[in-house]
Amino acid sequence: MSDKIIAPKGLAGVITDDTAISKVMPESNSLTYRGYRVQDLCETCSFEEVAFLMVNGELPNRTELKAFTDKERDYRRISDDLKAVIGKFPKDAHPMDTLRTGVSFLGMEDKRIWDDSPATNMDKFIGLLARIPTIIAASYRHGKGLDLIDPDKNMTISENFFNMCFGKVPAKEVIKAFDVSLILYAEHSFNASTFATRVITSTTSDMYSAVAGGIGALKGPLHGGANEQVMHMIKEVAEPANAKEWMLDALANKKKVMGFGHRVYRSGDSRVPTMKKYTEKMASFTGEEKWMEIANILEETMVSEKGIYPNLDFPAGPAYYMMGFEIDMFTPIFVMSRITGWCAHIMEQRADNRIIRPLSAYIGSAERDVTPMEKR
Numbered sequence: 359m360s361d362k363i364i365a366p367k368g369l370a371g372v373i374t375d376d377t378a379i380s381k382v383m384p385e386s387n388s389l390t391y392r393g394y395r396v397q398d399l400c401e402t403c404s405f406e407e408v409a410f411l412m413v414n415g416e417l418p419n420r421t422e423l424k425a426f427t428d429k430e431r432d433y434r435r436i437s438d439d440l441k442a443v444i445g446k447f448p449k450d451a452h453p454m455d456t457l458r459t460g461v462s463f464l465g466m467e468d469k470r471i472w473d474d475s476p477a478t479n480m481d482k483f484i485g486l487l488a489r490i491p492t493i494i495a496a497s498y499r500h501g502k503g504l505d506l507i508d509p510d511k512n513m514t515i516s517e518n519f520f521n522m523c524f525g526k527v528p529a530k531e532v533i534k535a536f537d538v539s540l541i542l543y544a545e546h547s548f549n550a551s552t553f554a555t556r557v558i559t560s561t562t563s564d565m566y567s568a569v570a571g572g573i574g575a576l577k578g579p580l581h582g583g584a585n586e587q588v589m590h591m592i593k594e595v596a597e598p599a600n601a602k603e604w605m606l607d608a609l610a611n612k613k614k615v616m617g618f619g620h621r622v623y624r625s626g627d628s629r630v631p632t633m634k635k636y637t638e639k640m641a642s643f644t645g646e647e648k649w650m651e652i653a654n655i656l657e658e659t660m661v662s663e664k665g666i667y668p669n670l671d672f673p674a675g676p677a678y679y680m681m682g683f684e685i686d687m688f689t690p691i692f693v694m695s696r697i698t699g700w701c702a703h704i705m706e707q708r709a710d711n712r713i714i715r716p717l718s719a720y721i722g723s724a725e726r727d728v729t730p731m732e733k734r
């Protein structure tokens with residue numbers, strides 16, 4: 359292997375390609391999408407504007423936004439065949455599994471599967487952005503034995519999602535906090551799921567296959583699945599009075615505490631202050647301040663004992679809980695948002711592609727003869 363480059367485990371610190379989509383800056387704890395500070399996007403823009411920005415490189419003007427949202431709203435419905443497939447899912451299936459299968463089915467229905475021209479890929483992206491929330495909500499209601507609620511073209515993505523899940527649109531404070539979470543979750547350079555979508559795309563496979571792979575990668579608790587584990591942990595702690603001891607005990611037992619740590623950020627995640635602000639708003643809006651009190655003690659203890667800071671999943675988990683979502687819906691909600699980053703990366707990879715195929719250093723058995731079956 360001497361003439362080869364030996365990358366560190368987990369490719370830590372390795373730059374594998376260029377991207378013009380987002381810039382993660384751990385030295386200043388900041389993040390930009392296409393050059394715009396993510397905090398500014400949260401305060402100024404809707405999730406739909408950010409979705410347009412992600413795949414087009416520029417913020418839309420009014421006419422461009424209307425054309426984009428009109429198309430997205432037109433594409434929200436899923437076919438009767440897909441509804442029938444969802445109707446066969448085990449009622450207790452995890453929504454990330456039902457979503458992965460739902461996206462796969464969308465790929466089977468799309469006759470343009472092998473057409474990956476920029477225009478077709480843009481259209482497929484808008485279809486995924488529009489239909490992923492419908493699949494999540496339909497699977498949720500199927501799991502509960504409830505009738506499905508059709509998408510409503512008069513609503514934003516966030517409003518329509520709440521309506522399809524619960525049959526009503528919550529207060530504007532809740533919608534704003536949800537929209538902010540979608541903006542913050544939208545994109546984060548070469549994270550594991552995005553890298554997975556780029557690896558799949560690099561073989562010239564199709565967008566649906568890449569997104570299904572991205573969903574599989576995001577599901578893991580070391581990545582997007584952490585937002586669910588955070589809420590399980592906070593509920594296990596149960597009371598603020600237990601929080602410090604719970605954390606000290608976890609650290610003493612060398613547990614990986616979900617919602618803390620990050621491969622790139624070492625002194626805090628750029629997105630946490632904004633999300634935390636909106637999670638606190640949810641706590642005062644719902645009166646469920648207890649969850650934030652527990653979270654704050656867990657955070658203070660982790661930071662003072664280990665110097666490890668929370669990542670975005672830490673404030674996002676309790677925010678979704680206080681909005682009324684069941685815990686296993688949290689990572690699918692992440693997908694509703696990250697579809698924007700994934701598809702931007704899929705299109706970027708496609709536009710300047712070389713198959714991603716690293717080497718491995720073999721450490722298995724030395725070369726040997728096959729023993730015939732009767733002699734084994």
Ligand SMILES: CC(=O)SCCNC(=O)CCNC(=O)[C@H](O)C(C)(C)COP(=O)(O)OP(=O)(O)OC[C@H]1O[C@@H](n2cnc3c(N)ncnc32)[C@H](O)[C@@H]1OP(=O)(O)O
Pocket residue numbers: 368579580581582584613614615616617618619620621622666669670671
């Ligand atoms: C949206 C997102 O995907 S954000 C990430 C969500 N994931 C989580 O919250 C899961 C919990 N966190 C982790 O498992 C890790 O911090 C990861 C996966 C995010 C990053 O992994 P890595 O970059 O490989 O971190 P690494 O293992 O180098 O951590 C450095 C040290 O901090 C410790 N550490 C890191 N995160 C944690 C944690 N959450 N709890 C306890 N200790 C931790 C490690 O054990 C390690 O200690 P050591 O040097 O004594 O062995």
Ligand SMILES: O=C([O-])CC(=O)C(=O)O
Pocket residue numbers: 543545546548549550581621622669670
């Ligand atoms: O960047 C990462 O490794 C994980 C992350 O925060 C994200 O995907 O949002």
